[in-house]
Amino acid sequence: MRPMSDPAYRRMDVDERRAQLLERGAELFTSHRYDELSMSRIAAEVGISKALLYHYFPSKQAFFEETLSAWAERLRERTEPDPSLSPLEQLTSSLDAFLSLVEENSVAYRNLIQSATAVSEIRELVETVRHATARRILDGLYPNGATPKARIAVSGWLWFMDGACLAWIEHRDLKREELRDLLLGVLMGALIAAGSPPDLPQVS
Amino acid sequence: MRPMSDPAYRRMDVDERRAQLLERGAELFTSHRYDELSMSRIAAEVGISKALLYHYFPSKQAFFEETLSAWAERLRERTEPDPSLSPLEQLTSSLDAFLSLVEENSVAYRNLIQSATAVSEIRELVETVRHATARRILDGLYPNGATPKARIAVSGWLWFMDGACLAWIEHRDLKREELRDLLLGVLMGALIAAGSPPDLPQVS
Protein backbone atom coordinates (compact mmCIF):
# COMPACT_ATOMS: atom_id res chain seq x y z
CA MET A 1 0.00 0.00 0.00
CA ARG A 2 2.57 2.46 1.21
CA PRO A 3 6.35 2.35 0.88
CA MET A 4 8.06 1.56 4.14
CA SER A 5 10.22 4.63 3.85
CA ASP A 6 7.10 6.84 3.98
CA PRO A 7 5.48 6.42 7.39
CA ALA A 8 1.79 7.13 7.69
CA TYR A 9 2.40 10.08 9.99
CA ARG A 10 5.24 11.82 11.71
CA ARG A 11 5.39 11.27 15.41
CA MET A 12 6.22 14.28 17.50
CA ASP A 13 7.07 14.84 21.08
CA VAL A 14 4.02 15.79 23.14
CA ASP A 15 5.29 19.20 24.15
CA GLU A 16 6.46 19.93 20.65
CA ARG A 17 3.12 18.98 19.15
CA ARG A 18 1.25 20.96 21.77
CA ALA A 19 3.34 24.04 21.13
CA GLN A 20 2.77 23.67 17.41
CA LEU A 21 -0.99 23.43 17.89
CA LEU A 22 -1.10 26.47 20.16
CA GLU A 23 0.98 28.51 17.77
CA ARG A 24 -1.00 27.63 14.65
CA GLY A 25 -4.21 27.99 16.65
CA ALA A 26 -3.31 31.52 17.66
CA GLU A 27 -2.62 32.37 14.02
CA LEU A 28 -5.91 30.90 12.87
CA PHE A 29 -8.08 32.31 15.63
CA THR A 30 -6.71 35.81 15.21
CA SER A 31 -7.23 35.79 11.46
CA HIS A 32 -10.65 34.12 11.44
CA ARG A 33 -13.72 34.28 13.62
CA TYR A 34 -14.43 31.49 16.06
CA ASP A 35 -17.49 30.26 14.24
CA GLU A 36 -15.72 30.33 10.88
CA LEU A 37 -13.23 27.72 12.05
CA SER A 38 -14.29 24.11 12.47
CA MET A 39 -12.12 21.71 14.40
CA SER A 40 -11.84 19.59 11.25
CA ARG A 41 -10.54 22.54 9.31
CA ILE A 42 -8.04 23.50 11.98
CA ALA A 43 -6.80 19.92 12.05
CA ALA A 44 -6.52 19.79 8.28
CA GLU A 45 -4.68 23.12 8.29
CA VAL A 46 -2.13 21.79 10.77
CA GLY A 47 -1.89 18.48 8.92
CA ILE A 48 -3.28 16.17 11.57
CA SER A 49 -6.57 14.45 12.25
CA LYS A 50 -9.38 16.04 14.19
CA ALA A 51 -9.16 13.27 16.76
CA LEU A 52 -5.58 14.21 17.53
CA LEU A 53 -6.64 17.77 18.15
CA TYR A 54 -9.16 16.46 20.64
CA HIS A 55 -6.45 14.31 22.16
CA TYR A 56 -4.60 17.47 23.12
CA PHE A 57 -7.55 19.71 23.98
CA PRO A 58 -10.85 18.61 25.51
CA SER A 59 -13.08 20.93 23.48
CA LYS A 60 -13.08 23.67 20.90
CA GLN A 61 -13.78 26.25 23.58
CA ALA A 62 -10.86 25.06 25.72
CA PHE A 63 -8.58 25.13 22.70
CA PHE A 64 -9.72 28.66 21.94
CA GLU A 65 -9.06 29.80 25.49
CA GLU A 66 -5.63 28.21 25.76
CA THR A 67 -4.75 29.56 22.37
CA LEU A 68 -5.50 33.05 23.59
CA SER A 69 -3.97 32.87 27.01
CA ALA A 70 -0.64 34.28 25.87
CA TRP A 71 -2.44 37.20 24.30
CA ALA A 72 -4.53 37.74 27.40
CA GLU A 73 -1.42 37.69 29.54
CA ARG A 74 0.22 40.33 27.38
CA LEU A 75 -2.87 42.48 27.71
CA ARG A 76 -2.99 42.03 31.45
CA GLU A 77 0.63 42.98 32.05
CA ARG A 78 0.51 45.97 29.74
CA THR A 79 -2.56 47.39 31.42
CA GLU A 80 -1.36 46.63 34.93
CA PRO A 81 -1.67 49.97 36.71
CA ASP A 82 1.31 51.57 38.42
CA PRO A 83 0.21 51.92 42.07
CA SER A 84 2.44 54.96 42.57
CA LEU A 85 0.20 56.97 40.26
CA SER A 86 -3.09 58.63 41.12
CA PRO A 87 -6.26 56.72 40.19
CA LEU A 88 -6.89 59.00 37.26
CA GLU A 89 -3.34 58.61 35.99
CA GLN A 90 -3.58 54.86 36.43
CA LEU A 91 -6.73 54.85 34.39
CA THR A 92 -5.20 57.05 31.72
CA SER A 93 -2.12 54.93 31.29
CA SER A 94 -4.01 51.65 31.36
CA LEU A 95 -6.37 52.99 28.77
CA ASP A 96 -3.48 54.17 26.64
CA ALA A 97 -1.80 50.80 26.84
CA PHE A 98 -5.02 49.06 25.96
CA LEU A 99 -5.69 51.28 22.99
CA SER A 100 -2.19 50.94 21.61
CA LEU A 101 -2.43 47.17 21.89
CA VAL A 102 -5.70 47.32 20.01
CA GLU A 103 -4.17 49.60 17.42
CA GLU A 104 -1.18 47.34 16.84
CA ASN A 105 -3.32 44.24 16.45
CA SER A 106 -6.53 45.65 15.10
CA VAL A 107 -7.44 42.72 12.88
CA ALA A 108 -6.74 40.26 15.63
CA TYR A 109 -8.62 42.45 18.07
CA ARG A 110 -11.72 42.66 15.97
CA ASN A 111 -11.74 38.97 15.27
CA LEU A 112 -11.20 38.17 18.90
CA ILE A 113 -13.92 40.50 20.12
CA GLN A 114 -16.33 39.26 17.52
CA SER A 115 -15.41 35.66 18.24
CA ALA A 116 -15.79 36.37 21.89
CA THR A 117 -19.21 37.91 21.52
CA ALA A 118 -20.24 35.38 18.90
CA VAL A 119 -20.26 32.28 21.06
CA SER A 120 -22.28 31.96 24.19
CA GLU A 121 -19.63 30.03 26.10
CA ILE A 122 -17.09 32.71 25.27
CA ARG A 123 -19.52 35.48 26.03
CA GLU A 124 -19.58 34.41 29.66
CA LEU A 125 -15.81 34.66 29.71
CA VAL A 126 -15.95 38.18 28.33
CA GLU A 127 -18.66 39.06 30.82
CA THR A 128 -16.34 37.92 33.58
CA VAL A 129 -13.51 40.09 32.30
CA ARG A 130 -15.86 43.07 32.03
CA HIS A 131 -17.04 42.51 35.56
CA ALA A 132 -13.50 42.33 36.89
CA THR A 133 -12.51 45.45 34.99
CA ALA A 134 -15.51 47.33 36.30
CA ARG A 135 -14.58 46.36 39.82
CA ARG A 136 -10.99 47.48 39.28
CA ILE A 137 -12.16 50.85 38.07
CA LEU A 138 -14.75 51.28 40.79
CA ASP A 139 -12.34 50.27 43.52
CA GLY A 140 -9.80 52.71 42.16
CA LEU A 141 -12.20 55.64 41.99
CA TYR A 142 -14.40 54.92 44.99
CA PRO A 143 -12.37 53.20 47.68
CA ASN A 144 -15.31 53.64 50.04
CA GLY A 145 -17.91 52.02 47.83
CA ALA A 146 -19.90 53.14 44.82
CA THR A 147 -23.58 53.83 44.27
CA PRO A 148 -25.73 51.64 42.02
CA LYS A 149 -25.80 54.47 39.51
CA ALA A 150 -22.04 54.63 39.45
CA ARG A 151 -21.89 50.90 38.91
CA ILE A 152 -24.27 51.07 36.00
CA ALA A 153 -22.33 54.00 34.62
CA VAL A 154 -19.06 52.10 34.68
CA SER A 155 -20.38 48.88 33.20
CA GLY A 156 -22.19 50.86 30.53
CA TRP A 157 -18.96 52.69 29.85
CA LEU A 158 -17.17 49.41 29.22
CA TRP A 159 -19.72 48.64 26.52
CA PHE A 160 -19.15 52.13 25.19
CA MET A 161 -15.46 51.36 24.95
CA ASP A 162 -16.05 48.18 22.97
CA GLY A 163 -18.35 49.95 20.58
CA ALA A 164 -16.02 52.90 20.21
CA CYS A 165 -12.99 50.67 19.63
CA LEU A 166 -14.78 48.71 16.95
CA ALA A 167 -15.90 51.91 15.23
CA TRP A 168 -12.39 53.29 15.63
CA ILE A 169 -10.54 50.45 13.98
CA GLU A 170 -13.15 50.33 11.28
CA HIS A 171 -12.98 53.96 10.22
CA ARG A 172 -9.57 54.97 11.60
CA ASP A 173 -10.48 58.65 11.45
CA LEU A 174 -9.29 59.45 14.95
CA LYS A 175 -5.91 59.55 16.65
CA ARG A 176 -5.36 57.26 19.57
CA GLU A 177 -4.90 60.13 22.01
CA GLU A 178 -8.15 61.67 20.86
CA LEU A 179 -10.02 58.45 21.42
CA ARG A 180 -8.37 58.02 24.80
CA ASP A 181 -9.40 61.51 25.85
CA LEU A 182 -12.89 60.94 24.50
CA LEU A 183 -13.20 57.74 26.50
CA LEU A 184 -11.89 59.38 29.65
CA GLY A 185 -14.21 62.33 29.17
CA VAL A 186 -17.17 60.05 28.67
CA LEU A 187 -16.35 58.10 31.79
CA MET A 188 -16.12 61.27 33.81
CA GLY A 189 -19.28 62.58 32.24
CA ALA A 190 -21.04 59.33 33.02
CA LEU A 191 -19.97 59.42 36.64
CA ILE A 192 -21.03 63.03 36.98
CA ALA A 193 -24.36 62.22 35.35
CA ALA A 194 -24.63 59.38 37.84
CA GLY A 195 -24.38 61.98 40.58
CA SER A 196 -21.13 60.50 41.82
CA PRO A 197 -18.25 62.57 40.50
CA PRO A 198 -15.09 60.81 41.65
CA ASP A 199 -12.86 62.43 44.25
CA LEU A 200 -10.13 63.53 41.93
CA PRO A 201 -7.91 66.50 41.29
CA GLN A 202 -9.77 68.84 38.97
CA VAL A 203 -9.75 67.98 35.30
CA SER A 204 -9.09 71.34 33.75
CA MET B 1 -52.46 0.88 11.18
CA ARG B 2 -54.38 3.98 12.04
CA PRO B 3 -58.14 4.32 12.46
CA MET B 4 -59.68 6.15 9.53
CA SER B 5 -61.34 8.63 11.86
CA ASP B 6 -57.93 9.78 13.07
CA PRO B 7 -56.17 11.59 10.21
CA ALA B 8 -52.38 11.75 10.33
CA TYR B 9 -52.40 15.53 10.47
CA ARG B 10 -54.80 18.43 10.39
CA ARG B 11 -54.79 20.46 7.25
CA MET B 12 -54.96 24.20 7.78
CA ASP B 13 -55.49 27.23 5.64
CA VAL B 14 -52.21 28.83 4.59
CA ASP B 15 -52.85 32.16 6.28
CA GLU B 16 -54.08 30.46 9.40
CA ARG B 17 -51.02 28.23 9.61
CA ARG B 18 -48.71 31.12 8.92
CA ALA B 19 -50.28 33.21 11.65
CA GLN B 20 -50.01 30.32 14.06
CA LEU B 21 -46.33 29.86 13.28
CA LEU B 22 -45.58 33.55 13.71
CA GLU B 23 -47.44 33.69 16.99
CA ARG B 24 -45.82 30.62 18.50
CA GLY B 25 -42.47 31.71 17.08
CA ALA B 26 -42.73 35.05 18.83
CA GLU B 27 -43.47 33.27 22.10
CA LEU B 28 -40.55 30.91 21.69
CA PHE B 29 -38.00 33.45 20.49
CA THR B 30 -38.82 35.89 23.27
CA SER B 31 -38.53 33.24 25.96
CA HIS B 32 -35.42 31.48 24.61
CA ARG B 33 -32.24 32.54 22.96
CA TYR B 34 -31.84 32.14 19.22
CA ASP B 35 -29.16 29.49 19.50
CA GLU B 36 -31.13 27.54 22.08
CA LEU B 37 -33.92 26.89 19.60
CA SER B 38 -33.44 24.44 16.76
CA MET B 39 -35.85 24.40 13.87
CA SER B 40 -36.67 20.78 14.71
CA ARG B 41 -37.58 21.77 18.23
CA ILE B 42 -39.71 24.68 17.14
CA ALA B 43 -41.55 22.40 14.72
CA ALA B 44 -42.07 19.78 17.39
CA GLU B 45 -43.30 22.45 19.79
CA VAL B 46 -45.88 23.62 17.27
CA GLY B 47 -46.78 20.04 16.37
CA ILE B 48 -45.70 20.01 12.75
CA SER B 49 -42.73 18.68 10.83
CA LYS B 50 -39.57 20.66 10.30
CA ALA B 51 -40.10 20.49 6.54
CA LEU B 52 -43.39 22.33 6.89
CA LEU B 53 -41.68 25.08 8.83
CA TYR B 54 -39.25 25.43 5.94
CA HIS B 55 -42.19 25.42 3.56
CA TYR B 56 -43.42 28.61 5.17
CA PHE B 57 -40.09 30.30 5.89
CA PRO B 58 -36.94 30.03 3.81
CA SER B 59 -34.47 29.91 6.72
CA LYS B 60 -34.18 30.07 10.46
CA GLN B 61 -32.91 33.61 10.27
CA ALA B 62 -35.80 34.73 8.08
CA PHE B 63 -38.25 33.08 10.45
CA PHE B 64 -36.62 34.88 13.36
CA GLU B 65 -36.82 38.22 11.61
CA GLU B 66 -40.44 37.84 10.54
CA THR B 67 -41.33 36.60 13.97
CA LEU B 68 -39.94 39.76 15.49
CA SER B 69 -41.17 42.22 12.93
CA ALA B 70 -44.36 42.94 14.86
CA TRP B 71 -42.29 43.62 17.93
CA ALA B 72 -39.91 45.82 15.96
CA GLU B 73 -42.84 47.73 14.53
CA ARG B 74 -44.21 48.35 18.00
CA LEU B 75 -40.82 49.64 19.07
CA ARG B 76 -40.54 51.88 16.03
CA GLU B 77 -43.92 53.49 16.49
CA ARG B 78 -43.51 53.99 20.21
CA THR B 79 -40.17 55.71 19.79
CA GLU B 80 -41.25 57.74 16.78
CA PRO B 81 -40.33 61.31 17.74
CA ASP B 82 -42.93 64.06 17.75
CA PRO B 83 -41.54 66.62 15.30
CA SER B 84 -43.21 69.48 17.14
CA LEU B 85 -40.84 68.96 20.05
CA SER B 86 -37.28 70.19 20.36
CA PRO B 87 -34.54 67.68 19.56
CA LEU B 88 -33.77 67.22 23.22
CA GLU B 89 -37.40 66.65 24.08
CA GLN B 90 -37.73 64.22 21.20
CA LEU B 91 -34.76 62.32 22.48
CA THR B 92 -36.09 62.31 26.02
CA SER B 93 -39.49 60.98 25.07
CA SER B 94 -38.11 58.38 22.67
CA LEU B 95 -35.74 57.22 25.34
CA ASP B 96 -38.56 57.04 27.85
CA ALA B 97 -40.68 55.00 25.48
CA PHE B 98 -37.79 52.69 24.75
CA LEU B 99 -37.01 52.12 28.39
CA SER B 100 -40.60 51.42 29.31
CA LEU B 101 -40.82 48.90 26.49
CA VAL B 102 -37.68 47.26 27.78
CA GLU B 103 -39.05 47.30 31.29
CA GLU B 104 -42.32 45.69 30.24
CA ASN B 105 -40.57 42.97 28.24
CA SER B 106 -37.33 42.58 30.03
CA VAL B 107 -36.94 38.85 29.45
CA ALA B 108 -37.61 39.23 25.76
CA TYR B 109 -35.23 42.16 25.59
CA ARG B 110 -32.42 40.30 27.27
CA ASN B 111 -32.89 37.27 25.07
CA LEU B 112 -32.95 39.44 21.99
CA ILE B 113 -29.79 41.32 22.88
CA GLN B 114 -28.01 38.15 23.84
CA SER B 115 -29.18 36.42 20.67
CA ALA B 116 -28.04 39.47 18.82
CA THR B 117 -24.52 39.32 20.16
CA ALA B 118 -24.41 35.55 19.95
CA VAL B 119 -25.31 34.95 16.32
CA SER B 120 -23.50 36.63 13.49
CA GLU B 121 -26.52 36.90 11.21
CA ILE B 122 -28.50 38.60 13.95
CA ARG B 123 -25.60 40.78 14.96
CA GLU B 124 -25.61 42.34 11.52
CA LEU B 125 -29.30 43.05 11.88
CA VAL B 126 -28.79 44.76 15.23
CA GLU B 127 -25.84 46.63 13.81
CA THR B 128 -28.12 47.95 11.12
CA VAL B 129 -30.65 49.14 13.67
CA ARG B 130 -27.92 50.75 15.72
CA HIS B 131 -26.60 52.52 12.65
CA ALA B 132 -30.04 53.85 11.76
CA THR B 133 -30.64 55.00 15.31
CA ALA B 134 -27.28 56.74 15.43
CA ARG B 135 -28.12 58.56 12.25
CA ARG B 136 -31.50 59.60 13.60
CA ILE B 137 -29.90 61.03 16.71
CA LEU B 138 -27.09 62.75 14.84
CA ASP B 139 -29.45 64.26 12.29
CA GLY B 140 -31.61 65.54 15.12
CA LEU B 141 -28.76 67.09 17.06
CA TYR B 142 -26.52 68.25 14.21
CA PRO B 143 -28.65 69.17 11.22
CA ASN B 144 -25.52 70.59 9.57
CA GLY B 145 -23.40 67.50 9.92
CA ALA B 146 -21.46 65.93 12.76
CA THR B 147 -17.76 65.41 13.38
CA PRO B 148 -16.18 61.94 13.40
CA LYS B 149 -15.78 62.26 17.15
CA ALA B 150 -19.45 62.99 17.58
CA ARG B 151 -20.29 59.97 15.46
CA ILE B 152 -18.10 57.72 17.55
CA ALA B 153 -19.59 59.24 20.67
CA VAL B 154 -23.13 58.49 19.58
CA SER B 155 -22.51 54.96 18.40
CA GLY B 156 -20.54 54.26 21.53
CA TRP B 157 -23.42 55.68 23.53
CA LEU B 158 -25.79 53.19 21.93
CA TRP B 159 -23.57 50.38 23.18
CA PHE B 160 -23.58 52.09 26.56
CA MET B 161 -27.36 52.04 26.50
CA ASP B 162 -27.54 48.32 25.83
CA GLY B 163 -25.02 47.58 28.53
CA ALA B 164 -26.81 49.82 31.00
CA CYS B 165 -30.19 48.31 30.15
CA LEU B 166 -28.87 44.81 30.68
CA ALA B 167 -27.40 45.79 34.04
CA TRP B 168 -30.64 47.60 34.86
CA ILE B 169 -32.99 44.70 34.23
CA GLU B 170 -30.61 42.39 35.99
CA HIS B 171 -30.35 44.30 39.24
CA ARG B 172 -33.44 46.50 39.04
CA ASP B 173 -32.03 48.89 41.60
CA LEU B 174 -32.84 52.04 39.66
CA LYS B 175 -36.03 53.78 38.67
CA ARG B 176 -36.71 54.18 34.99
CA GLU B 177 -36.57 57.98 35.20
CA GLU B 178 -33.22 57.81 36.91
CA LEU B 179 -31.81 55.59 34.22
CA ARG B 180 -33.27 57.82 31.54
CA ASP B 181 -31.64 60.87 33.07
CA LEU B 182 -28.38 59.00 33.47
CA LEU B 183 -28.44 58.00 29.82
CA LEU B 184 -29.26 61.52 28.69
CA GLY B 185 -26.52 62.93 30.88
CA VAL B 186 -24.02 60.45 29.51
CA LEU B 187 -24.94 61.29 25.95
CA MET B 188 -24.50 64.98 26.61
CA GLY B 189 -21.27 64.28 28.45
CA ALA B 190 -20.05 62.19 25.57
CA LEU B 191 -20.82 64.88 23.03
CA ILE B 192 -19.14 67.52 25.15
CA ALA B 193 -16.13 65.24 25.57
CA ALA B 194 -16.18 64.86 21.80
CA GLY B 195 -15.82 68.62 21.57
CA SER B 196 -19.17 68.94 19.87
CA PRO B 197 -21.74 70.07 22.41
CA PRO B 198 -25.06 70.10 20.59
CA ASP B 199 -26.83 73.38 19.91
CA LEU B 200 -29.50 73.05 22.52
CA PRO B 201 -31.25 75.15 25.11
CA GLN B 202 -29.17 75.02 28.26
CA VAL B 203 -29.55 71.94 30.40
CA SER B 204 -29.66 73.46 33.82
Place this chain on the structure above:
DNA sequence: AAACTTGTCAACCGACGGTCAACAAGAGGA
Protein backbone atom coordinates in the same frame (compact mmCIF):
# COMPACT_ATOMS: atom_id res chain seq x y z
C1' DA C 1 12.86 -9.58 18.02
C1' DA C 2 9.30 -9.43 21.25
C1' DA C 3 6.92 -6.73 24.54
C1' DC C 4 5.15 -2.45 25.83
C1' DT C 5 3.92 2.43 25.79
C1' DT C 6 1.49 5.92 23.60
C1' DG C 7 0.94 9.14 19.62
C1' DT C 8 -2.23 8.87 15.96
C1' DC C 9 -6.22 8.12 12.99
C1' DA C 10 -10.49 6.30 10.39
C1' DA C 11 -14.99 5.61 11.47
C1' DC C 12 -18.53 6.70 14.07
C1' DC C 13 -22.32 9.43 16.96
C1' DG C 14 -26.19 12.71 17.65
C1' DA C 15 -27.76 17.23 16.33
C1' DC C 16 -27.72 20.99 13.50
C1' DG C 17 -29.78 23.87 9.17
C1' DG C 18 -31.76 22.79 5.02
C1' DT C 19 -33.90 19.98 0.77
C1' DC C 20 -36.93 16.85 -1.83
C1' DA C 21 -39.94 13.46 -3.80
C1' DA C 22 -44.02 11.57 -2.52
C1' DC C 23 -48.18 10.89 0.37
C1' DA C 24 -52.76 12.25 1.92
C1' DA C 25 -56.46 15.72 3.48
C1' DG C 26 -60.13 17.73 1.88
C1' DA C 27 -62.89 20.47 -1.60
C1' DG C 28 -65.36 20.19 -6.08
C1' DG C 29 -67.59 17.78 -9.86
C1' DA C 30 -69.90 13.56 -11.60
Place this chain on the structure above:
DNA sequence: TCCTCTTGTTGACCGTCGGTTGACAAGTTT
Protein backbone atom coordinates in the same frame (compact mmCIF):
# COMPACT_ATOMS: atom_id res chain seq x y z
C1' DT D 1 -71.04 7.82 -3.49
C1' DC D 2 -66.98 7.81 -5.87
C1' DC D 3 -63.43 10.01 -8.32
C1' DT D 4 -60.25 13.61 -9.18
C1' DC D 5 -57.25 17.22 -8.43
C1' DT D 6 -54.99 20.64 -5.67
C1' DT D 7 -51.79 21.45 -2.24
C1' DG D 8 -50.73 21.16 2.71
C1' DT D 9 -47.79 18.05 4.74
C1' DT D 10 -44.33 14.60 5.77
C1' DG D 11 -40.33 11.01 6.37
C1' DA D 12 -36.07 10.38 4.67
C1' DC D 13 -32.22 12.39 3.22
C1' DC D 14 -27.72 15.64 2.67
C1' DG D 15 -23.48 17.87 4.29
C1' DT D 16 -21.32 19.70 8.31
C1' DC D 17 -20.77 20.56 12.95
C1' DG D 18 -18.48 19.32 17.85
C1' DG D 19 -17.12 15.36 20.03
C1' DT D 20 -15.93 10.00 21.00
C1' DT D 21 -13.86 5.45 20.47
C1' DG D 22 -11.38 1.24 19.42
C1' DA D 23 -7.60 -0.11 17.04
C1' DC D 24 -3.28 0.55 14.45
C1' DA D 25 1.53 1.95 14.29
C1' DA D 26 5.80 4.57 15.76
C1' DG D 27 9.21 4.55 18.88
C1' DT D 28 11.43 2.73 23.13
C1' DT D 29 12.91 -0.90 26.19
C1' DT D 30 14.51 -5.47 27.15
